Amino acid sequence: MRRAQRYYPIIPVLVAYAMLLGYGLLFPGKWQLVAQLAFYCTLGQAFNLFMGMTGYVDFGYVAFIGIGTYGMAISIYYLYDKGLGLFIVVIGFILAAIFSTLLSLAVGAVALRLRGAYFAIATIGVNEGFRYLIEGARIWNGADGIIFSLHLKKAVGRETMMVLSTFWADVLVFTVAIAAAVLTLVFMRNKVGYALMALRMDEDAAKVMGINVTKYKIIAFITSATLAGLLGAAAWALKLTYIYPVDAFAIHYTVEAIIIVLLGGAGTLMGPIVGGLIYGVAKYFLAIVLPGFQLLIFAPIIITIIVIFPEGTVGILKKRVMGTALQKYII
Amino acid sequence: MALLRCENVTKRFGGLVAVDSMTFEIDSGELMAIVGPNGAGKTTMFNLINGVFPADEGKIWFEDLDVTNFPAYKRAHLGMGRTFQIPRPFASASVQENIAIGAMFGSAGAEINVERAMEMADHYIEIIGLKKHRDKPAGGLTPTEKKLVEIARALAMKPRLLLMDEAMAGMNPKDIDGMVSFIRHIRDTEGIAIVSMVEHIMRAVAGLAERVIVMHQGALLVDEPTREALTDPRVVEVYLGHPPEEIDAQG
Amino acid sequence: MIFEQLAGNLVQGLVLGAVYGMATMGLSLIFGVLQIVNVGHGAFIMVGAFTALMMFQALGIPPVIALPAALILGMLLGMVIYYAAVKPLVSPSGSGIRKPSGRDAGIAVAIFISLMVVMRFLSGYYKLHTAFSIFVGLLFLYGLLLYVYGGRRQEKAAELATLLVTFAFGVILEEFVKQLFTSEARGYNWDIGKLDIGITVLPYTKLLAALGSVSIAVILYLWFNKTRAGMAMRSVVEDSVGARVCGVNVDWQYALSFSLGIGLTVTSGVLLTMFIPVGINPYMGGPYTLKAFVIAVLGGLASPYGAFFGGLVFGLIENGSYTLFAVIPGVEPFALTRFFSFLILLVILLIRPTGLLRAK
Structure with a gap:
């Protein structure tokens, strides 16, 4: 396969996001829906980078989104009167990335030494643990959270703030999604991807083959966590302009991430987009028809996928197009 | 020595x-x-x-x-290369990918990029005579073929001890x-x-x-x-x- | 002053710890036999809590009497989950793909539906939503697909899959109970007097809960060590191949221990409400899942008795650290205690994942 050809699978990803963005721009009334769909796709893309590629489930994943949200919140809350203007948003993203990276390093240092079930046990409390640390030690206002809409308004002006939280925040979410997809493909096409593939299928054999499994797990874990931090900064902090620990660390979002990745197909490039769109659209309509029921309906579907169709939608599609012209576009 | x-x-x-x-x-x-x-x-x-x-x-x-x-x-x-009693090729990876993984991370792995590893894999596929299965997932092979893939994978690591x-x-x-x-x-x-x-x-x-x-x-x-x-x-x-x-x- | 308070709280902690220990035995039993971590553990405790609440409020049955009902409900639930989703994923013989037979799928769906009917009957005075028909329909569909395609056991994914499946069942239970009872926190008041021991006051309900927990642990111990059925299950833990050779029906032991594990967990939910009869809501299980993991890891994850002693230790740690944190000004002792328990988990996993209380 020629070098350029190996990166063809990014084309359908870009087309899908462009279509979604275009739809939102053409129908401003649907922008909210588009923003929500973009959030779910991004959540899936970022989560998939670790869960899909390594086969480990991080049940505390939402903690990285939460800590990223705090990164942005802190930047705006403490720097709004320094005359930095929009630059505080940039600092916010940098802080979000740093915070989520540091947290992932700390969690990874313990959890990534552990295998399978023990890994799950180590991660399932991360979000709760972190929430209670913030509340208990009264870090960053503790349980009262940070409300920074006024600060943001003072820093960048009312008009800019409106556009920032209703439009640019969502565009930034799209950017994170594309970054996650590109990183996924770059991983897949390089040694990292092969190492992850090997350890996903047989960790002991991978070690014996000369693969430093811990190193590659950490690479995937940190990348995935940092993207989650950026997602939190854009999709939660900038959009809502407030943050409470109880929301920022709700396990609910980990559940949604798992659903999206499994629906689409764990470890595939297109999977999170397909999963995110299916889940987002279904949730949108269920919220109208049967409010509050989406998890009750999705949980049995998830069990069906795990037990009977573990490849997910894109996984099945991939098998179908094998040997056809579409093969090099869908992975 | x-x-x-x-x-x-x-x-x-x-x-x-x-x-x-x-x-x-x-x-x-x-x-x-x-x-x-x-x-x-x-x-x-x-x-x-x-x-x-x-x-x-x-x-x-x-x-x-x-x-x-x-x-x-x-x-x-x-x-050091190693094969297992019950062969453990990476089941859903293709035969070529399996062997390439060996080349990529083996004793010369640091200097071998993905393309080179794939070429090396082709060489070892010739040696074990599984050319017709090159792009098939290794999980679907017969036990003897799996064993051969595993040996080829270990050889691609360029070991001095197998x-x-x-x-x-x-x-x-x-x-x-x-x-x-x-x-x-x-x-x-x-x-x-x-x-x-x-x-x-x-x-x-x-x-x-x-x-x-x-x-x-x-x-x-x-x-x-x-x-x-x-x-x-x-x-x-x-x-x-x-x-x-x-x-x-x-x- | 502080020491007196600490002593009093430690007594409370020991009594609560007995209940915690019992609430973790089910988790350890399932892990010990099937090597599956029940990530939805807390949701089953929640089911037990609601069982106690409903029986007490609707029927006036005291929680002690509700214990057997909770055990039966839990075991039924465990059987259903095992046959519907766990068995297709794990291969007890350890070789090859094990497809569930049509009968497995049929039994699972049938029991699940009848459970739905019973629950609907029990909660007849609650408004039920059309979404329930969709939900039940999906379960039918699941049974049908399982029958047609069979379960798929993947290479390494079996472990990942069992984690996700137990997690998904936890979500189902939480959402199901939320639809029945809304997500508001409830409580009940069962007052049968108090015992004053000087340093602290213990309501008889709490003592009864601890007593119940200890008795269940003892019964379980006797059952494992003195009865044929118990020894058969133990043999599977120790050597499943050997047990098979000796004529133990390993598949049935798997089903039974999963079911018993869930049954014990649901029962512990009843005992926990006797200790803490407030704050009963569909999402109450989350913190208990975390606590159970800490306790199980303390006790060595695969041993129900280790879990019981882990529970005692954890009760002491929790109440002791709460008392000490309460002295520090400017912090929230309650939240900090929870963070502390998470920290303990990480430390144990870091230094000795096989359990602190276990002999080498």
Whole structure:
């Protein structure tokens, strides 16, 4: 396969996001829906980078989104009167990335030494643990959270703030999604991807083959966590302009991430987009028809996928197009 | 200079001494076998050599480098390859990808990029004669084919020492003959030391080994050329148990 | 002053710890036999809590009497989950793909539906939503697909899959109970007097809960060690191949221990409400999942008795650290205690994942 050809699978990803963005721009009334769909796709893309590629489930994943949200919140809350203007948003993203990276390093240092079930046990409390640390030690206002809409308004002006939280925040979410997809493909096409593939299928054999499994797990874990931090900064902090620990660390979002990745197909490039769109659209309509029921309906579907169709939608599609012209576009 | 040197290597699991103070050497390009009945500690010995778990006592040198505390992947980088008794190719990866992974992360892995690894994989696919299965997932192959993929994967790592766990278990006689000549061929062309692990000494005689180490209850029983080991009374006793008259006496 | 308070709280902690220990035995039993971590553990405790609440409020049955009902409900639930989703994923014989038979799928769906009917009947005075028909329909569909395609056991994914499946069942239970009872926190008041021991006051309900927990642990111990059925299950933990050779029906033991594990967990939910009869809501299980993991890891994850003693230790740690944190000004002792327990988990996993209380 020629070098350029190996990166063809990014084309359908870009087309899908462009279509979604275009739809939102053409129908401003649907922008909210588009923003929500973009959030779910991004959540899936970022989560998939670790869960899909390594086969480990991080049940505390939402903690990285939460800590990223705090990164942005802190930047705006403490720097709004320094005359930095929009630059505080940039600092916010940098802080979000740093915070989520540091947290992932700390969690990874313990959890990534552990295998399978023990890994799950180590991660399932991360979000709760972190929430209670913030509340208990009264870090960053503790349980009262940070409300920074006024600060943001003072820093960048009312008009800019409106556009920032209703439009640019969502565009930034799209950017994170594309970054996650590109990183996924770059991983897949390089040694990292092969190492992850090997350890996903047989960790002991991978070690014996000369693969430093811990190193590659950490690479995937940190990348995935940092993207989650950026997602939190854009999709939660900038959009809502407030943050409470109880929301920022709700396990609910980990559940949604798992659903999206499994629906689409764990470890595939297109999977999170397909999963995110299916889940987002279904949730949108269920919220109208049967409010509050989406998890009750999705949980049995998830069990069906795990037990009977573990490849997910894109996984099945991939098998179908094998040997056809579409093969090099869908992975 | 010995390629691999083990000195008083011991491993315990709870109260059980699985490997009991083993001392031996393996030379470059040597064809040898570790022989012993089920439970003799062969697999544990293999795992200690290539670092699946650390030894409780003793030291291991590889090319005069003390590797006792090296993790498995570092030992692989130094040039130790390994195959498993029940072949464990990466099931949903293609045959080509499986072998390429070996090339990418093996002893020369640092200088080999993905494209080069794929080319190397093609070379080894030719050697094992599985060209028609190149793009098929390895999980769908027959057991013998899986075994070949696993050997090719280990060879692609460019090892200086290849540890083969029961290379011929569950094969029919025709395949065994093929495998033996294949293993000898590898040794001659690639010039690497190959240590096979076999349960019964008769298999080792089939041309798999020039020298055997017989293990019994975790300890080294004999370390001598294959021909001599075959008739060594200690080895005979391990395999046949007590002489026939004693069995009669016990009923 | 502080020491007196600490002593009093430690007594409370020991009593609560007995209940915690019992609430973790089910988790350890399932892990010990099937090597599956029940990530939805807390949701089953929640089911027990609601069982106690409903029986007490609707029927006036005291929680002690509700214990057997909770055990039966839990075991039924465990059987259903095992046959519907766990068995297709794990292969007890350890070789090859094990497809569930049509009968497995049929039994699972049938029991699940009848459970739905019973629950609907029990909660007849609650408004039920059309979404329930969709939900039940999906379960039917699941059974049908399972029958047609069979379960898929993947290479390494079996472990990942069992984690996700137990997690998904936890979500189902939470959402199901939320639809029945809304997500508001409830409580009940069962007052049978108090015991004053000087340093602290213990309501009889709490003592009864601890007593119940200890008795269940003892019964379980006797059952494992003195009865044929118990020894058969133990043999599977120790050597499943050997047990099979000796004529133990390993598949049935798997089903039974999963079911018993869930049954014990649901029962512990009843005992926990006797200790803390407030804050009963569909999402109450989350913190208990975390606590159970800490306790199980303390006790060595695969041993129900280790879990019981882990529970005692954890009760002491929790109440002791709460008392000490309460002295520090400017912090929230309650939240900090929870963070502390998470920290303990990480530390144990870091230094000795096989359990602190276990002999080497």
